[in-house]
Amino acid sequence: MRGVECPCGEYIEADGDDRLLEAAKAHSQDAHQDRYSETELKVLIDTAAYDVGEPA
Numbered sequence: 001m002r003g004v005e006c007p008c009g010e011y012i013e014a015d016g017d018d019r020l021l022e023a024a025k026a027h028s029q030d031a032h033q034d035r036y037s038e039t040e041l042k043v044l045i046d047t048a049a050y051d052v053g054e055p056a
Helices: 017-032 038-048
Strands: 002-005 011-014
Touching: 002 017, 002 038, 011 017, 017 038
Parallel strands: none
Antiparallel strands: 002 011
16 A cells, blocks of 8 residues: 655555545645645655555
8 A cells, every 4th residue: 555645635545556546636625626736746745645554
């Protein structure tokens, strides 16, 4: 699992970066009326996403 915090403070979590991007896009659409572009969300995930859960 991967997690990231939106700049608004909302925590977003998904299984892998591709799904995390989809979840972030859905959050952006719902909460921010698509304020953040897909490129901006990719940069956020590339720079700020982290592994969550128990180590293997």
